[in-house]
Amino acid sequence: MPLNKTKWLFIMGTLFFTLLFAMYIHLTSGVFTMTTPEVFKTLLRIDSTEQFDLVIFDFRLPRIITAALVGMGLAMAGVVLQGITKNALADPGIIGINAGAGCAIVIFMFFFNMELINVEINSLVKILIVPIFGFVGGAIAAAIILVISYKHGRMDMQRLILTGIAINTGFSAVTLFWSLKMDEGDYQAAAIWMNGSIYNSNWYFVNAMLPWLIILGVYIYRKTYLLDYFQLEEETVTSLGISIEKEKIKLMLASVGLVSACVSVSGSIGFIGLMAPHIARQLVGIHHRYMMPVSLFIGAVLLVFSDYVAKTVFSPVELSVGIVVSLVGIPYFLYLLVKSKG
Amino acid sequence: MNFSYRHFILFSTIMPVLIVVVTIMSISMGTKSISLETINDAFIRYDKENIDHQIIWSGRLPRALAVLCVGAFLATAGAIMQGITRNFLASPSIMGVTDGSAFFITMAFVFLPGISSFNLVLLSMLGSLFGGALVFGFASIIKNGLSPVRLAIIGTVIGTFISSIGTAIAMYHQISQTITMWYNSKVHMLEMELIYLCVPIGMIGLILALSLARAVTITALGEDVAVGLGQNTRIVKVLSMLAVAILTGTAVALVGKIAFVGLVVPHIVRMLVGVDYRVIIPCSAVMGAFFLAGCDLLSRYINFPFETPIGVVTALIGVPFFLYLIRRKGGEKYAA
Numbered sequence: 001m002p003l004n005k006t007k008w009l010f011i012m013g014t015l016f017f018t019l020l021f022a023m024y025i026h027l028t029s030g031v032f033t034m035t036t037p038e039v040f041k042t043l044l045r046i047d048s049t050e051q052f053d054l055v056i057f058d059f060r061l062p063r064i065i066t067a068a069l070v071g072m073g074l075a076m077a078g079v080v081l082q083g084i085t086k087n088a089l090a091d092p093g094i095i096g097i098n099a100g101a102g103c104a105i106v107i108f109m110f111f112f113n114m115e116l117i118n119v120e121i122n123s124l125v126k127i128l129i130v131p132i133f134g135f136v137g138g139a140i141a142a143a144i145i146l147v148i149s150y151k152h153g154r155m156d157m158q159r160l161i162l163t164g165i166a167i168n169t170g171f172s173a174v175t176l177f178w179s180l181k182m183d184e185g186d187y188q189a190a191a192i193w194m195n196g197s198i199y200n201s202n203w204y205f206v207n208a209m210l211p212w213l214i215i216l217g218v219y220i221y222r223k224t225y226l227l228d229y230f231q232l233e234e235e236t237v238t239s240l241g242i243s244i245e246k247e248k249i250k251l252m253l254a255s256v257g258l259v260s261a262c263v264s265v266s267g268s269i270g271f272i273g274l275m276a277p278h279i280a281r282q283l284v285g286i287h288h289r290y291m292m293p294v295s296l297f298i299g300a301v302l303l304v305f306s307d308y309v310a311k312t313v314f315s316p317v318e319l320s321v322g323i324v325v326s327l328v329g330i331p332y333f334l335y336l337l338v339k340s341k342g
Numbered sequence: 343m344n345f346s347y348r349h350f351i352l353f354s355t356i357m358p359v360l361i362v363v364v365t366i367m368s369i370s371m372g373t374k375s376i377s378l379e380t381i382n383d384a385f386i387r388y389d390k391e392n393i394d395h396q397i398i399w400s401g402r403l404p405r406a407l408a409v410l411c412v413g414a415f416l417a418t419a420g421a422i423m424q425g426i427t428r429n430f431l432a433s434p435s436i437m438g439v440t441d442g443s444a445f446f447i448t449m450a451f452v453f454l455p456g457i458s459s460f461n462l463v464l465l466s467m468l469g470s471l472f473g474g475a476l477v478f479g480f481a482s483i484i485k486n487g488l489s490p491v492r493l494a495i496i497g498t499v500i501g502t503f504i505s506s507i508g509t510a511i512a513m514y515h516q517i518s519q520t521i522t523m524w525y526n527s528k529v530h531m532l533e534m535e536l537i538y539l540c541v542p543i544g545m546i547g548l549i550l551a552l553s554l555a556r557a558v559t560i561t562a563l564g565e566d567v568a569v570g571l572g573q574n575t576r577i578v579k580v581l582s583m584l585a586v587a588i589l590t591g592t593a594v595a596l597v598g599k600i601a602f603v604g605l606v607v608p609h610i611v612r613m614l615v616g617v618d619y620r621v622i623i624p625c626s627a628v629m630g631a632f633f634l635a636g637c638d639l640l641s642r643y644i645n646f647p648f649e650t651p652i653g654v655v656t657a658l659i660g661v662p663f664f665l666y667l668i669r670r671k672g673g674e675k676y677a678a
Binding site: 047169323 | 390431478484491492494495498499500502503506507510513514601614644645648650651653654657658661664665
């Protein structure tokens with residue numbers, strides 16, 4: 001389907017404003033009430049007060065930015081995984097990469113006694129090391145999935161998901177085991193983080209994520225044409241002179257890296273990588289060059305909005321955003337399962 | 343008939359011995375070791391003043407018995423489900439049955455704080471039915487939904503959904519920590535009242551399961567064969583569902599969510615004694631009791647002196663087994 005450039009620009013524009021709107025309602029609402037002019041004045045640095053600065057710049061803004069970045073990272077990883085596996089139901093959370101990364105990070109936290117909540121300013125290096133650990137765990141999970149679900153040179157769709165579910169359970173058990181060995185303070189930090197929450201985010205987390213997102217994002221975007229080719233028959237792709245398996249593994253590792261960076265900041269959040277690419281495909285078709293940016297924005301909007309819901313719906317008690325996303329994502333998953341042909 | 347008498351006889355002589363051994367080990371081993379003589383004394387001439395005797399009667403023995411019973415209940419429920427659905431991945435924890443139970447119990451904690459133990463167990467069983475009905479209902483309206491792999495996917499996903507709602511509500515009422523503790527580490531803080539209640543009710547479930555064994559064997563041959571042999575398949579299915587609900591409901595009410603027992607044990611039993619459910623069901627009960635008691639022992643020593651939740655141990659054994667099943671049996675024939 002040839003895509004109308006104007007239509008694409010229109011969709012991108014709409015999404016951009018939706019994201020701004022989601023950020024706006026997130027920014028203005030909360031336990032500490034602020035009026036709209038106050039928010040704008042603080043943002044634009046017009047006779048700002050210390051109190052408003054603190055709420056906006058130290059609490060709400062980093063949280064919103066983190067949510068948007070995590071949403072983008074997970075959406076991109078989802079696009080890649082769905083493209084590689086030709087499996088419309090693949091999602092980093094469902095196939096266990098989140099759990100693998102999370103498990104490695106908890107083990108890291110156990111050995112280095114690092115509380116993720118109170119990060120000191122000079123510990124940027126420390127934070128950068130967490131996603132690397134996550135990457136190892138995520139890559140192990142991905143490797144197990146590949147070994148189990150590849151048979152006769154192809155990946156079986158149902159088996160992939162089932163394997164993922166099993167790996168999820170296994171890694172969660174190991175994570176629970178290690179987290180129980182922690183002392184109380186660390187356990188608290190780990191428990192909050194594991195449930196998938198971004199409410200104690202700060203600028204260092206944003207800084208820690210950004211390099212991963214930018215480098216891997218650019219790498220993946222440059223390779224999007226491959227994702228288009230992967231949808232063809234294997235023989236056709238090989239005859240184009242592309243070594244499929246190698247490229248697939250590279251892209252897979254890149255998406256594991258993205259997921260690990262996200263998980264190290266926000267804990268395990270599933271289903272964004274499932275929903276965003278699907279909605280994007282409905283909107284702009286299957287060309288990955290167009291579909292990818294759209295799904296990034298959708299991922300960001302979904303997560304910012306979910307975080308807003310998590311923050312406000314039971315206020316003053318906060319839900320973890322991971323649960324809010326699952327409550328929307330699981331029915332969507334089931335719907336896709338119904339639609340997919342047996 | 344494909345049934346190995348030799349294995350069965352071996353099984354029925356060795357297993358009771360193993361169970362007695364594991365029970366005695368369970369009573370004597372732990373953060374405080376208790377000698378065999380003391381255990382013997384505690385049974386023969388109980389001394390109220392002796393702390394060891396108190397530990398045995400109020401802590402170790404109830405725990406050992408509860409774990410044996412829960413193991414038997416869950417394994418039997420799994421065996422029945424696998425037989426009736428002819429699905430090698432069927433089991434209470436995978437098909438949303440335990441999640442349904444746990445969900446109802448969470449709701450009871452939130453909305454009915456003063457609920458009596460009996461009503462709690464009853465609710466837990468209703469929850470089992472609810473979870474199972476939701477999963478099978480959904481699976482039966484979608485194409486190929488009852489194939490093993492699809493049903494397992496639907497089961498886990500719906501199970502996750504139910505427990506997410508439970509978690510959200512628990513968080514809102516700020517009792518999520520209580521609930522989490524309750525699901526994960528119930529084994530060492532069992533309530534006597536619940537044991538007295540759950541064990542007899544669960545036994546009713548076991549008896550129902552055993553009396554269904556013949557019908558399950560016939561059903562496992564296939565729907566057409568079963569009907570041809572004059573079996574009322576609908577009644578059998580309803581009664582089996584009831585047995586599963588009783589067994590799982592009491593198990594969850596007693597010790598919380600423990601996964602994979604119902605999946606792993608019937609498979610091991612089938613390898614040992616063949617395909618006749620008249621043998622598989624009782625053997626699963628026995629093997630399940632032994633399996634969970636063994637896991638309970640392991641859970642005390644993996645991270646000594648701290649206890650590891652028993653569910654972690656069963657998951658660490660169950661997940662590789664599950665992967666093996668998918669790898670070996672999840673071929674195209676089943677995956678459709």
